[in-house]
Amino acid sequence: MQFSDLGLEPGLLRAVADKGYDTPTPIQAKAIPAVLSGRDVLAGAQTGTGKTAGFVLPLLQLLGSAQGRAPRVLVLSPTRELTAQIADSARAYGRYTDLRTLVIFGGVSERPQMDGLRQGCDLLVATPGRLIDLVEQGAADLSQVKHLVLDEADRMLDMGFIHAIKRIVRMLPAQRQNLMFSATYSDDIRELAARMLRDPVSVEVAPRNTTAERVEQVAFRVAKEDKRHLLVHLFDAGASGEGSWHQALVFTRTKHGANRLAQQLEGAGIRAAAIHGNKSQAARVRALEDFKGGRIAALVATEVASRGLDIKELPQVVNYELPNVPEDYVHRIGRTARAGSTGRAVSLVAPDEAGLLRDIERTMRQTVPVLPTPAFERKVPAGAPDRGPPPPRQQQRAPQRPQQPRGSDARGVSRPSASPANRAGSAPRPAGPGGHPGSRSRRFGPSRRSRSAF
Numbered sequence: 001m002q003f004s005d006l007g008l009e010p011g012l013l014r015a016v017a018d019k020g021y022d023t024p025t026p027i028q029a030k031a032i033p034a035v036l037s038g039r040d041v042l043a044g045a046q047t048g049t050g051k052t053a054g055f056v057l058p059l060l061q062l063l064g065s066a067q068g069r070a071p072r073v074l075v076l077s078p079t080r081e082l083t084a085q086i087a088d089s090a091r092a093y094g095r096y097t098d099l100r101t102l103v104i105f106g107g108v109s110e111r112p113q114m115d116g117l118r119q120g121c122d123l124l125v126a127t128p129g130r131l132i133d134l135v136e137q138g139a140a141d142l143s144q145v146k147h148l149v150l151d152e153a154d155r156m157l158d159m160g161f162i163h164a165i166k167r168i169v170r171m172l173p174a175q176r177q178n179l180m181f182s183a184t185y186s187d188d189i190r191e192l193a194a195r196m197l198r199d200p201v202s203v204e205v206a207p208r209n210t211t212a213e214r215v216e217q218v219a220f221r222v223a224k225e226d227k228r229h230l231l232v233h234l235f236d237a238g239a240s241g242e243g244s245w246h247q248a249l250v251f252t253r254t255k256h257g258a259n260r261l262a263q264q265l266e267g268a269g270i271r272a273a274a275i276h277g278n279k280s281q282a283a284r285v286r287a288l289e290d291f292k293g294g295r296i297a298a299l300v301a302t303e304v305a306s307r308g309l310d311i312k313e314l315p316q317v318v319n320y321e322l323p324n325v326p327e328d329y330v331h332r333i334g335r336t337a338r339a340g341s342t343g344r345a346v347s348l349v350a351p352d353e354a355g356l357l358r359d360i361e362r363t364m365r366q367t368v369p370v371l372p373t374p375a376f377e378r379k380v381p382a383g384a385p386d387r388g389p390p391p392p393r394q395q396q397r398a399p400q401r402p403q404q405p406r407g408s409d410a411r412g413v414s415r416p417s418a419s420p421a422n423r424a425g426s427a428p429r430p431a432g433p434g435g436h437p438g439s440r441s442r443r444f445g446p447s448r449r450s451r452s453a454f
Ligand code: AMP
Pocket: 020, 021, 022, 023, 024, 025, 028, 046, 047, 048, 049, 050, 051, 052, 053
């Protein structure tokens, strides 16, 4: 992808070339078209990802040429340093335009800032407190703002700017584009986003120093139609010596696929719930809470629903289907190994996904080891929950790996919920459907829970 593919005007492309940038960063590739479309944007990105150009470049384009005295773009940022940095970037990217950028922050004399406001600007970058002071003195006019950016929104909330932000927002015209950038998603951020953004495009990229190094990544080659069987086997036996799985976050590409897989897992006795954009907020919250509380073992998620999921001590992420965009893979696997812990990411790769895996490896500059596919039984009903007997079992002709003791996770800690046999770590895997480690029932057919959930 090139900057010229993003629909930016020649003057902006020239300024970008002057800065020496070759290609857009992932956040720029995603955010620039979204901002240009005029939609509200919720972006998860940290400093260092190139996010400033991600919103400044398209906003400069939307502004066109200089007009009037009052700013049409307002960028709120938490600190002087960041505010000054954003303004510097806006001036650099806008050097071939006649647009004016003004910067306002506290701790310095108000006078030059008032003079600047009197002369007029198109883009105003400000810290909230000083901006309110200047508005109250009649020096700043916010009545023409058409685009509002909250940069590092999480930091602004941490610094106690919430009331100032709300006050400023009330001073703006109702008709405007809103962009919100935040490195983290707390409940407060979610609430602010829900209040401020209308039908936002969600954009998220992994931090520069990705967690990829701390995540043990493995892949299995498996036919598409066998993935569900292998996944159930992995829950039972683990992927690479870690023992049976207590919990996993499983990614599918589509909402429908997420629903179907959650049903299939329930059909195989693994407590599961789907989480995706078609689910109500209440259902999503419930699924997440059930997962965090250990009441479900598999949370089957689509890309969009996974944004901002922060689940402590999540040992496993499964790419049931590989994402089309390599950055999404990095983001997905970053759901595990959070806050310095380690984790495992397992990808189930069908023959037609081999190219996607290569793209991912190229992006990460890292190979994902492909392990021999373990033997598994084909016993997971395909369709809606099957209340009849399971289909005939067939054994796959793949090398059988030694059975790992159950009841221990990657760190070798016994799970409190494991059954006595499992806790002893000596129970052989049942030949047919039987008791599953932990509190999950291994009986075929849907549990009461699954019936109500779907
Ligand atoms: P930011 O995350 O916006 O603070 O940007 C972090 C750093 O990346 C800044 O020094 C930018 O100048 C630089 N930068 C932004 N976009 C690109 C790009 N496409 N290629 C190379 N460097 C960039």
